[in-house]
Amino acid sequence: MQQVVQEIKNLSIGFTSKKGEQISILKNISTTINKGETVGIVGESGSGKSTLALAMMGYVKHGLFTISGECIYQSNDILKMKNRELENIRGRKIAMIPQNAGQSLTPNLKIGYQIDEALRLHTNFQKEDRDVKISELLNKVRLPSPEIIAKRYPHELSGGQQQRVAVAMALAGSPDLLLLDEPTTGLDVTTQAHVLELLNFIAKDTGTSMVYVSHDLGAIAQVSDRVIVMYSGEIVLDGPVRTILKNPIHPYTYGLLKSIPKLTLSGLPNSMSGSQPQPGTIKEGCSFYDRCEFAEDKCKINTPELEFVSELNTSVRCFNHKKLHKKKDEDTKSSKKVLRKLTKNEILDISSVSISYAKQKFIEQLLNKIDDTNPTVKDINIKIDKGETLALVGESGSGKSTILKSIAGLIKAKNGIIKFDKNKILSNDLKKRDANYLRAIQLIFQNPDESLNPNHTVEEIVSQPLKLYFGLSGNELKQKIIEVLKKVRLGEFYLTRYPRQLSGGEKQRVAVARAFAAKPDIILCDEVTSALDVSVQAAVLNLLQELKVDFGTTYIFVSHDLAVVKAISDRVAVLYQGRLCEIGPSESVYKFPSHPYTEVLLGAVLEPDPDIKPKLVAEDIVEEKPPEKGCSFQGRCPRLLGQICKTDVPPWQIDENGNAIRCHIKINDLKNQQTSN
Amino acid sequence: MTLVIKQEKPKSTFSKIVEIISTMASRPSGLIGLIILVFHVTLAITSPLYAPHDYKAIDPSLMLQAPSSEYWFGTDSLGRDVFTRTILGGRTALTVTFFGSLIALLWGGALGIFCGLVGGKIDDVVMRIIDAFLSIPWILAMLLIVSLLGTSTIVLIPALGFFYGKGIVRVARAATHDVIAKDFIVSARARGHGNFSIIWNEILPNVRDAIMVEGAMRWSWMLLGFSSLSFLGFGVSPPTPDWGLMISNARGLMSFAYWAVLAPIFGLSSLIIGINLTADAFAKALGIDRSTKAPV
Ligand code: SF4
Ligand code: SF4
Numbered sequence: 001m002q003q004v005v006q007e008i009k010n011l012s013i014g015f016t017s018k019k020g021e022q023i024s025i026l027k028n029i030s031t032t033i034n035k036g037e038t039v040g041i042v043g044e045s046g047s048g049k050s051t052l053a054l055a056m057m058g059y060v061k062h063g064l065f066t067i068s069g070e071c072i073y074q075s076n077d078i079l080k081m082k083n084r085e086l087e088n089i090r091g092r093k094i095a096m097i098p099q100n101a102g103q104s105l106t107p108n109l110k111i112g113y114q115i116d117e118a119l120r121l122h123t124n125f126q127k128e129d130r131d132v133k134i135s136e137l138l139n140k141v142r143l144p145s146p147e148i149i150a151k152r153y154p155h156e157l158s159g160g161q162q163q164r165v166a167v168a169m170a171l172a173g174s175p176d177l178l179l180l181d182e183p184t185t186g187l188d189v190t191t192q193a194h195v196l197e198l199l200n201f202i203a204k205d206t207g208t209s210m211v212y213v214s215h216d217l218g219a220i221a222q223v224s225d226r227v228i229v230m231y232s233g234e235i236v237l238d239g240p241v242r243t244i245l246k247n248p249i250h251p252y253t254y255g256l257l258k259s260i261p262k263l264t265l266s267g268l269p270n271s272m273s274g275s276q277p278q279p280g281t282i283k284e285g286c287s288f289y290d291r292c293e294f295a296e297d298k299c300k301i302n303t304p305e306l307e308f309v310s311e312l313n314t315s316v317r318c319f320n321h322k323k324l325h326k327k328k329d330e331d332t333k334s335s336k337k338v339l340r341k342l343t344k345n346e347i348l349d350i351s352s353v354s355i356s357y358a359k360q361k362f363i364e365q366l367l368n369k370i371d372d373t374n375p376t377v378k379d380i381n382i383k384i385d386k387g388e389t390l391a392l393v394g395e396s397g398s399g400k401s402t403i404l405k406s407i408a409g410l411i412k413a414k415n416g417i418i419k420f421d422k423n424k425i426l427s428n429d430l431k432k433r434d435a436n437y438l439r440a441i442q443l444i445f446q447n448p449d450e451s452l453n454p455n456h457t458v459e460e461i462v463s464q465p466l467k468l469y470f471g472l473s474g475n476e477l478k479q480k481i482i483e484v485l486k487k488v489r490l491g492e493f494y495l496t497r498y499p500r501q502l503s504g505g506e507k508q509r510v511a512v513a514r515a516f517a518a519k520p521d522i523i524l525c526d527e528v529t530s531a532l533d534v535s536v537q538a539a540v541l542n543l544l545q546e547l548k549v550d551f552g553t554t555y556i557f558v559s560h561d562l563a564v565v566k567a568i569s570d571r572v573a574v575l576y577q578g579r580l581c582e583i584g585p586s587e588s589v590y591k592f593p594s595h596p597y598t599e600v601l602l603g604a605v606l607e608p609d610p611d612i613k614p615k616l617v618a619e620d621i622v623e624e625k626p627p628e629k630g631c632s633f634q635g636r637c638p639r640l641l642g643q644i645c646k647t648d649v650p651p652w653q654i655d656e657n658g659n660a661i662r663c664h665i666k667i668n669d670l671k672n673q674q675t676s677n
Numbered sequence: 678m679t680l681v682i683k684q685e686k687p688k689s690t691f692s693k694i695v696e697i698i699s700t701m702a703s704r705p706s707g708l709i710g711l712i713i714l715v716f717h718v719t720l721a722i723t724s725p726l727y728a729p730h731d732y733k734a735i736d737p738s739l740m741l742q743a744p745s746s747e748y749w750f751g752t753d754s755l756g757r758d759v760f761t762r763t764i765l766g767g768r769t770a771l772t773v774t775f776f777g778s779l780i781a782l783l784w785g786g787a788l789g790i791f792c793g794l795v796g797g798k799i800d801d802v803v804m805r806i807i808d809a810f811l812s813i814p815w816i817l818a819m820l821l822i823v824s825l826l827g828t829s830t831i832v833l834i835p836a837l838g839f840f841y842g843k844g845i846v847r848v849a850r851a852a853t854h855d856v857i858a859k860d861f862i863v864s865a866r867a868r869g870h871g872n873f874s875i876i877w878n879e880i881l882p883n884v885r886d887a888i889m890v891e892g893a894m895r896w897s898w899m900l901l902g903f904s905s906l907s908f909l910g911f912g913v914s915p916p917t918p919d920w921g922l923m924i925s926n927a928r929g930l931m932s933f934a935y936w937a938v939l940a941p942i943f944g945l946s947s948l949i950i951g952i953n954l955t956a957d958a959f960a961k962a963l964g965i966d967r968s969t970k971a972p973v
Binding site for chain 1: 859868869
């Protein structure tokens with residue numbers, strides 16, 4: 001008999017709308033968390049997963065209230081507890097690591113002091129014991145030299161290290177249950193893999209039950225024993241991780257898994273239509289009805305209950321789940337990927353571009369002397385053909401966004417020339433650029449919440465480039481806006497809406513529409529899908545692909561997500577610390593031989609499959625700035641050749657597929673080494 | 678793709694204003710504030726039509742009469758009707774401070790947005806200058822200006838507008854700073870929009886609310902300031918009725934002719950409270966939290 005740590009019974013949480021209606025965010029949630037078990041709760045934004053996690057700590061956000069049900073910890077309902085009683089449980093017995101753990105550390109207190117504080121609050125240790133315990137905790141989360149770390153301030157640590165400190169603090173009270181809200185979102189790929197591996201180890205080592213809340217199925221797959229899938233405030237699927245991810249018997253999960261780009265697939269994933277309904281809009285029937293490919297008439301009227309399927313040990317909320325039982329991966333074959341027509345028509349030529357962030361001293365400015373021998377981005381040479389999709393990948397600090405901004409003219413390049421359409425030199429000063437070149441290059445940003453003016457309607461947003469570049473007005477302008485919106489599959493009624501009235505995917509479509517309204521030749525995409533929900537991401541990628549076919553647009557696509565890049569790009573450039581490591585056709589970049597850094601990156605990708613474990617080949621240390629000389633990757637390279645890497649800049653080598661790698665190791669040796677292990 | 682969309686009508690500016698006002702009136706405090714404000718404004722506009730007596734008719738035989746059916750609020754030390762003078766006494770104050778606030782709003786908002794936008798050294802220098810001005814007691818500076826240029830409204834409005842615009846500069850600058858880092862500004866820049874277009878289309882709609890709320894708040898401060906000037910004899914010149922001046926004239930006689938003081942005090946404080954409550958409700962209706970910095 002398994003010991004239950006927490007039991008949630010018929011929990012409903014909601015709020016009262018302006019009209020006085022009671023609207024549920026969580027509907028009748030029942031589940032149990034067993035001792036030593038790791039449970040992943042997945043869902044997209046608005047699915048109620050964070051509300052559920054907070055409720056597990058006895059916390060209900062301001063404005064929300066418990067409609068019914070209970071959350072039982074040690075035979076008490078923690079949702080009914082007084083604050084005083086809760087203090088003994090929160091942080092001690094049930095701890096939480098919030099999203100953006102780095103920001104939850106107090107910036108002006110030393111790490112050691114903060115952990116000491118947590119220990120003082122949550123344990124009965126004396127001062128001397130606490131000091132020992134601090135080192136122990138820092139050791140446990142694998143931070144190098146605990147004594148030094150303890151004396152540092154949070155901002156002196158990298159994102160991954162801050163996350164580890166947050167884990168150490170959460171472990172201070174030896175909790176029974178640890179809740180993690182998006183524990184690795186925002187971390188670099190390699191760091192992410194390391195942190196998850198550490199958490200896995202801690203779970204096994206201490207027997208702590210863990211609940212992961214995440215939208216990232218890749219991360220969930222690596223750590224969970226059991227997965228709960230939430231949709232629109234309900235549990236739609238609850239079962240062992242392998243069953244959920246390999247044989248998803250709920251149509252939502254099934255579609256979701258198909259819409260995730262994977263390294264093992266080529267081409268774009270299938271997209272899922274629509275988006276999650278707003279709370280309170282579904283009165284009867286299945287909440288997934290609008291988007292479901294298996295829907296039948298009965299689903300519209302009758303609400304499915306959570307049903308236990310004993311042969312799969314899984315609970316599912318769907319009338320038609322049997323249809324999915326035997327359904328294997330046969331139709332996860334990817335959809336069309338339009339191969340670039342090999343027109344050798346160069347549209348952009350970036351040659352020897354260097355960009356420096358270093359502040360110049362006043363006197364140097366006067367003398368017009370630029371004195372930075374080690375710029376942030378150095379020696380970038382890339383030629384881009386018309387109609388091609390080039391991806392720039394790398395972790396934070398790789399300079400990928402910086403390069404994008406310098407193409408757009410937002411950051412002045414220190415050296416080098418960017419030529420547009422064969423011979424037209426683009427000034428590095430935005431103000432000096434010809435209006436026609438400004439029109440030709442458009443940007444799409446990561447987060448549409450930031451890139452769309454919240455006080456403008458969709459009509460105003462899309463009208464801007466049309467007015468600016470084509471001088472349209474009146475009815476002509478309106479017709480054009482409607483036409484552009486149609487291209488991104490948005491109807492005319494969107495014209496009068498404000499960004500806050502749109503879903504994430506719709507907002508990004510508006511941003512895409514604004515870029516395309518300028519009839520650009522090149523579109524610069526800066527992490528355009530990373531702020532979007534998984535099911536929406538694929539739809540936006542597909543849209544970009546279709547528009548490319550229609551208009552022959554060239555994309556420069558910046559992303560940290562290697563699977564997304566693989567799905568959309570024709571050619572990939574890998575960057576480390578502002579230096580190019582590898583560039584080539586995407587099929588061959590994703591195949592060995594690879595530059596050692598590409599190898600590390602590819603190894604760290606988290607696939608939504610519990611049987612594909614990431615390979616952790618290099619440490620996830622973060623380098624502040626590129627090395628003065630030699631190879632940019634020397635500090636972390638798992639295949640370091642020797643002294644030569646520290647002194648000489650490695651030469652370019654090209655393999656038979658046209659894949660260029662910058663490394664001192666001979667390309668064939670690399671291939672042998674990489675294929676042998 | 679099936680999309681379930683609630684159709685919404687585009688809102689005109691007029692209906693937006695109606696919506697804001699009805700939100701303001703939906704809370705008791707906002708409703709009270711609005712009623713007081715509307716009452717005062719109506720009174721200021723219409724009072725000359727029905728003022729029962731001549732505000733400047735001096736009659737020594739009627740000195741310091743207690744309230745009666747003829748003289749509702751009694752008479753002052755010169756025998757003038759206090760009721761008449763009270764209902765007329767807010768006119769100058771309201772006009773001067775209203776236009777003064779408008780001027781404060783315009784220059785404060787413009788300079789604040791400018792500073793927020795350019796940033797760097799220029800911003801630093803301008804803010805230092807503003808700080809330096811802030812450290813001068815404004816009343817001293819006002820006295821200096823008034824004694825040099827006189828007390829006409831043409832002097833008072835811009836002078837008050839200037840001194841009360843400092844706070845608005847700060848608010849406008851801070852709001853602009855928040856907006857300026859957003860990608861939609863970067864996006865507009867990358868498209869090649871000019872500075873003017875960026876300020877007008879991208880920044881202004883996002884800082885307007887904060888600036889207007891601050892302006893409304895400054896209004897009540899300015900009213901207090903103006904009345905203080907009158908009280909000291911530098912605001913409105915006699916015999917024009919003004920609350921500050923009336924309080925100043927009658928305060929010595931408070932022990933036996935309290936009515937001559939109480940009436941203008943009531944007029945002034947109710948107007949300030951009215952403006953304050955309205956400004957608060959306005960801020961809430963626009964979704965701006967002012968709870969951390971209550972005025973007066
Ligand atoms: S109940 Fe019907 S609509 Fe709902 S998920 Fe199942 S098949 Fe789709
Ligand atoms: S040049 Fe040396 S340090 Fe750089 S990637 Fe190759 S082996 Fe590693």
